[in-house]
Amino acid sequence: MSRQCHLMEQGILAMAVAIGIVSAVGRAQSPPESPKPLKFDVLSVKPSDQTWLQIRPERSGGRITWTTGLSHVIEYAFQLQPPRYSGPIPGDEHLYLIQGTTRPDATTDEIRLMLQSMLRDRFAMEAHRETKEGEGYALTVAKGGPKIRPAKDDEPPPESMKDWGAVPDGTVGATLPRAGVVQLRAYRSTMLQLANALQRQLGATIWDQTGLDGKYFIDLQYARDVTASDGVDAPTIFVAFHNMLGLQLEKHKGPMEVLVVDHIETTPTEN
Numbered sequence: 001m002s003r004q005c006h007l008m009e010q011g012i013l014a015m016a017v018a019i020g021i022v023s024a025v026g027r028a029q030s031p032p033e034s035p036k037p038l039k040f041d042v043l044s045v046k047p048s049d050q051t052w053l054q055i056r057p058e059r060s061g062g063r064i065t066w067t068t069g070l071s072h073v074i075e076y077a078f079q080l081q082p083p084r085y086s087g088p089i090p091g092d093e094h095l096y097l098i099q100g101t102t103r104p105d106a107t108t109d110e111i112r113l114m115l116q117s118m119l120r121d122r123f124a125m126e127a128h129r130e131t132k133e134g135e136g137y138a139l140t141v142a143k144g145g146p147k148i149r150p151a152k153d154d155e156p157p158p159e160s161m162k163d164w165g166a167v168p169d170g171t172v173g174a175t176l177p178r179a180g181v182v183q184l185r186a187y188r189s190t191m192l193q194l195a196n197a198l199q200r201q202l203g204a205t206i207w208d209q210t211g212l213d214g215k216y217f218i219d220l221q222y223a224r225d226v227t228a229s230d231g232v233d234a235p236t237i238f239v240a241f242h243n244m245l246g247l248q249l250e251k252h253k254g255p256m257e258v259l260v261v262d263h264i265e266t267t268p269t270e271n
Contacts, residue, residue: 037113037116037117037120038110038113038114038117039114039117039118039121040100040101040102040114040117040118041101041102041103042100042101043098043099043100043101043118043122043271044097044098044099044100044271045096045097045098045099045118045122045268045271046096046097046268046271047094047095047096047097047267047268048067048095048096048097049095050067050095050097052067053067053068053069053072053092053095054066054067054068054072055068055072055075055076056072056076057076057098057111059111061104062101062102062103062104062105062106063099063100063101064098064099064100064111065097065098065099066097066098066099067095067096067097067098068095068096068098069090069091069092069094069095069096070089070090070094070096070119070123070264071089071090071091071092073098073115073118073119074089074119074259074261076112076115077112077113077115077116077119078112078116078259079112079196080259081196081197081199081200082199082200082203083134083203083204083205083258084199084205084256084257084258084259085258085259085260085261086258086259086260086261087127087260087261087262087264088261088263088264089261089264090264090266094266096268098118100114100118102114108168119264121269122268122269123264123265123268123269124263124264124265124269125261125263125264125265126261126262126263126264127259127260127261127262128259128260128262129257129258129259129260130257130258130260131255131256131257131258132255132256132258133253133254133255133256134205134253134254134255134256134258135204135205135251135252135253136199136202136204136205136206136207136251136252136253136254136256137198137202137204137205137206137207137249137250137251137252138206138207138209138249138250138251138252138254139191139194139195139198139206139207139208139209139210139247139248139249140209140210140247140248140250141210141211141212141246141247141248142242142246142247142248144246145246146210146212146245146246146247147244147245147246148216148218148245148246149216150212150213150214150215150216151188151214151215151216151217155217157187157217158217158219160185160219161185161187161217161219164185164187167187168187169187169188169189169215170187170188170189170190170193170215171186171187171188171189172184172185172186172187172189172193172194172197173185173186173187174197174201176224177221179232180223180224180225180231180232180234181221181222181223181224181232181233181234182201182221182222182223182224182234182237183219183220183221184201184218184219184220184221184222185218185219186216186217186218186219187217188215188216188217189215189216189218190213190214190215190216191208191210191212191216192208194208194216194218195207195208198249201226201237202226202237202249205254205256206249207252207254209252210247218245220240220241220244220245221234221240222234222235222236222237222239222240222241223235223236223237226238237249
């Protein structure tokens with residue numbers, strides 16, 4: 001039985017933690033204390049025999065519920081897409097029901113950090129980062145300029161996104177409205193967030209080189225096969241981006257940071 005996945009990739013947000021250092025005259029300066037890892041107040045992680053999974057967690061106030069595989073947790077927690085991580089990560093034949101509770105006003109970035117703590121504490125995950133040369137695509141502005149404009153702060157979403165309800169800025173979703181066709185929709189997404197979301201579709205690193213600021217509503221369809229659109233009433237992703245958005249995806253090589261998982265357990269520790 002095939003697993004059905006709801007692709008919803010949230011875009012990348014940076015969170016800076018400022019640590020104050022106080023020095024005193026006449027004595028050595030004390031080193032700053034490292035911030036404590038963020039963790040859920042209550043957390044339950046159990047193997048699941050469910051036959052479908054979710055790419056991103058469901059959240060209601062301070063509670064998250066998520067049936068998924070470890071690769072998707074790593075992608076969400078560290079804001080990465082293949083091939084930006086590697087290692088002995090269990091496949092989607094191992095699913096887990098994750099239920100966590102924290103304060104209702106916790107940010108998405110804080111939830112990500114809590115999930116990182118969960119991976120270390122419950123799955124004994126050990127990992128390190130490396131920078132290496134990689135191949136992929138550069139997202140650039142096509143000749144003639146962009147055909148999209150930044151959304152105004154008070155601008156409502158287009159009709160095609162009315163059914164999304166309240167979603168965070170930077171949400172990028174892909175669905176299959178008909179056979180062989182992908183519908184890509186981005187809700188107030190930056191170009192960087194769009195580039196990161198495209199990495200799963202193309203299976204390659206995407207570098208944002210558009211130089212475009214602001215947040216955008218994007219809605220377009222293209223053939224699921226990235227190399228051809230024969231027999232499908234939709235263009236390839238490259239043609240769609242060029243003709244509808246005024247953007248282009250060009251082959252590119254460059255440095256990329258990857259997360260290398262050195263160790264991770266299949267069975268979580270007890271709740």
